[in-house]
Amino acid sequence: MKVLVGSFTAESNSWNPFNHKLEQFNIGYDDVVGKNMFCEDIFKENGIEAIPTIYANGGANGYIEKSSFMFIADKIIDKAIEKKNEIDGVLMFLHGASHVLDLDEDAGELYILKKVREIVGKDIPIAITMDPHGNVTESYTELANIIRCYRQSPHWDREQTHRDVAELFVKLLKNPKNIKPEYERVPILVGGSRSVSADEPMNSINNLLDKAETLEGIMSASYHIGYSHADSPLCAAGVVVVPENDSYQSLASQKAKEIAKFAMDNKEAFHFTNYTVEPDKAVEEAITTTKKTVFITDSGDDATGGSFGYNTLLLRMFLERSDLNNKKVLFASVHDPAACNKLMNHEIGDYVSFSLGVAIDDESQQVIINGNITAMGDLNTFYAFPHKIGDTVTVKIDDTDIYIVVANHLTAFREVQQFEKAGLDYKDYDIIVVKQGYLYTDLLELSDKDIMALTPGITYKKIEDLEFKNLIRPIYPLDKDAFK
Ligand SMILES: [Zn+2]
Numbered sequence: 194m195k196v197l198v199g200s201f202t203a204e205s206n207s208w209n210p211f212n213h214k215l216e217q218f219n220i221g222y223d224d225v226v227g228k229n230m231f232c233e234d235i236f237k238e239n240g241i242e243a244i245p246t247i248y249a250n251g252g253a254n255g256y257i258e259k260s261s262f263m264f265i266a267d268k269i270i271d272k273a274i275e276k277k278n279e280i281d282g283v284l285m286f287l288h289g290a291s292h293v294l295d296l297d298e299d300a301g302e303l304y305i306l307k308k309v310r311e312i313v314g315k316d317i318p319i320a321i322t323m324d325p326h327g328n329v330t331e332s333y334t335e336l337a338n339i340i341r342c343y344r345q346s347p348h349w350d351r352e353q354t355h356r357d358v359a360e361l362f363v364k365l366l367k368n369p370k371n372i373k374p375e376y377e378r379v380p381i382l383v384g385g386s387r388s389v390s391a392d393e394p395m396n397s398i399n400n401l402l403d404k405a406e407t408l409e410g411i412m413s414a415s416y417h418i419g420y421s422h423a424d425s426p427l428c429a430a431g432v433v434v435v436p437e438n439d440s441y442q443s444l445a446s447q448k449a450k451e452i453a454k455f456a457m458d459n460k461e462a463f464h465f466t467n468y469t470v471e472p473d474k475a476v477e478e479a480i481t482t483t484k485k486t487v488f489i490t491d492s493g494d495d496a497t498g499g500s501f502g503y504n505t506l507l508l509r510m511f512l513e514r515s516d517l518n519n520k521k522v523l524f525a526s527v528h529d530p531a532a533c534n535k536l537m538n539h540e541i542g543d544y545v546s547f548s549l550g551v552a553i554d555d556e557s558q559q560v561i562i563n564g565n566i567t568a569m570g571d572l573n574t575f576y577a578f579p580h581k582i583g584d585t586v587t588v589k590i591d592d593t594d595i596y597i598v599v600a601n602h603l604t605a606f607r608e609v610q611q612f613e614k615a616g617l618d619y620k621d622y623d624i625i626v627v628k629q630g631y632l633y634t635d636l637l638e639l640s641d642k643d644i645m646a647l648t649p650g651i652t653y654k655k656i657e658d659l660e661f662k663n664l665i666r667p668i669y670p671l672d673k674d675a676f677k
Contacts, residue, residue, distance in 0.1 A: 194281040194366060196236065197309075198226050199246035199269040201285070201301060204326065205292035206499025207424040208651045208659070209255035210553070212294065215264055219578075221248035222268075229578070230286055230322075231352050232359035239363050244280065246272045250577065251291075253499035262293040262301050269305055273312045282366045283309055283319040284359060289327015289342075290420035299425055300328065306336040318369065320362035322355050324348070326385055328427045329417045334374040339365065340433045341413040344399050345390045347634050351577070361412055370438045372412070375445040377453035379430035380668045383463040384421030386492065386630040386645065386654050394455075394462040401455060405434060405448045410441030414448060416456065421656050422499055424663045430456065460669045460676070465654070467631045467645040475646035476510050479624045480518045484641040486619065489626045493650025494556065496605035496628040500651040502528035503557040505550040507626055507648065508597065512560070517594055523622040525606040525615070526572070526585060526598035533601035536586035541566050545588060549599065556650050562597065564590040568616035572600050575607040575633075585615040596622070607633045630654055 203213060226245035227233045236243050247268035251257070273280065287302035298304040302321075310319065320339035323329065325346060333340055339361055343354045365372065388395050398416050405414040412435040419430045432452045436445035467490070470478070479487045494504035508524055511517070532549050539545055543566050550559035565588065572583035583602030590597065598606075598615055605628045606612065612619045619625060619639065627636065630652065632643045647654060657670045667675035 194240065195242045195244055195276070195279045196366070197244045197246060197273055197276065197280050197283045198230055198232065199285045200226060200230055200248045200250070201265060201291070201305065202249065202288040202324070203251035203257055203291040203301065204253035204288065204420060204499055205256045205290060206253060206422045206651055207256070208422060209499050211255045213251055213254035213257040213261065215261035217254060218249045218251040218265070230284070230359070231355040232284065235356060235359045235363060241363065241366070244272060244276050253497060255499070257291060257293045257301060259293055259295050262296065266301065266305050266308070270308045270312065273309050277312055280313055280317060282317055282362065283313060284362050286322045286355065288324045289329060289417065290324070290423065292423050292425055300427055302327070303332055306333065310336045318362065318365045320358055320365070322358045323417065325416065325418045326420055327417065328419050328429065329376065329431045329433055330427055331376050334376045334433065337374070338372040339413065339435055340374050340415065341435070342415040342417050344402060344415070346385060346388060346395070346418070349634070372435060372438065373442070374433050374435040375442070375449045377432045377449040379432060379453045379456050380665070381430045381456060381460050381463065382419050382421050382428055382656060382664070382668050383670065384630070384654060384656055385418065385498070386465055386467070387463045388418045389466040389631060392466045394459040397459070398452065398456055401452050405452065408444070408448070410437050410444050411435070411448060412437050414452065416452065422652060424661045426663050426665050428664055429668060465631070465645060467643055469645040469647060472507060472510060472646045472648050475644045476507065476514065478644060480514065480520055482642055485623045486640055487624045488632050488636055488640040488643045489624065490629040490632050490643070490645045491626055491648050492630045492645050493648035493653045494628050495630040495652035496528070496603055497607070498630055498652040500628070502526065502600070502603055502605065502628040503551045503553065504648065504650055505558055505560050506556045507646065509558070509560060511595055512593065520623040521594045521621065522596065522624045522626070523617070524595070524597040524626045525612065525617070526600040526628070528600050528603050530601040533584060533586055533599045536566065536588070536599055537569070537584055539566055541569055549597065556648070562588060562590055564588045567596060570616035571614040572602050572604060573611045573614040574604050575611060579608070579610060581614070587615065587617060605629050608635045609639070
């Protein structure tokens, strides 16, 4: 048996003023596709030959340029056309939060699914694994037979979910049945920092999903949190329940409705998981606490959520403080390619004077920095397949105990390995400011206190204060009163 495989990831933030381009995607072909979808051995054991198309991971960024998206989509579509008569099934990872400029479907995932379904016809099974921070709508359930997203946020069940979907898909391939997932829209849009799975109400929702999956006739159940930073009618939460076959259709529908109702009944329980305060309070508390290590997340400049890591606002707030209470402060990092590349002409120990900040808005205003270079190293990515994407130069600012990691590429410091690659020991610092929303598990384990600063910026986390024009209303928490 032959199965077409492909993977496409992008989170497209409406408030990001730049378009997402092909060269910003991590692209792989051939064996990379199956390997990154964790299905190679499952296919091998079951005598299935993978037909790889493309692995394209663009992370979080702005809306995707149409030509860039079409390059990726056509790798999948053209291969589907070429191998049309050989394909027994299609297995894809489609994140769910992409938006493409001038595309009728808006979401790139929907376009890909639609085209692939058209090509292979209605009888070939299609399974998709998704990220819960993407959107799913009724249309997906008309195009794919199996839809299942990660259950845990952060996604420590990523590999397992890929494998579970691959197993379910193989079962379906061997014993073909007509399957249509059931979908229930949930008019809630709270974003990732208010839907961490170790916390409520996600923990209880996930228990219900686990329970649904033990029922006879239910293949899988998912709660899709939805993508909170795109102004699109597609954005909302949703429940998908997949029946084993059409005789369990009404059971799947009933479970989807029950779980959606539970989420709506408990909508007020969605809350910021981290201790969350306004920026000035975050700075004050980090300086005055006796705890070490304190992590502050610059949540409006969340490099994992579509922002640039450009912002200097918190740095300026720390610089204005005359007394840091003997605290050593590390900013990991500020993304400024020009400043970083200039600093790379120097060596550790050199005295440097430069301007930091790309000045595209109020938050990224320039700051004049004078100080010594204390470290130089690599900028590594995090989470899925960490690798070097750029360089870092760390500078200690004159007459202060403030250190800034200047980076020439976009990423967030989320894991210890990234500090090490940059030539830093996180334990040397009392306060570390990172470009995230909620603090990720790796750093959370190292922190004695973590504070999410509600900073302004492209990923401002109080979604109810953002101006949306295209969401389907009412939606919680934007229209709180409508649900009373
Ligand atoms: Zn996610």
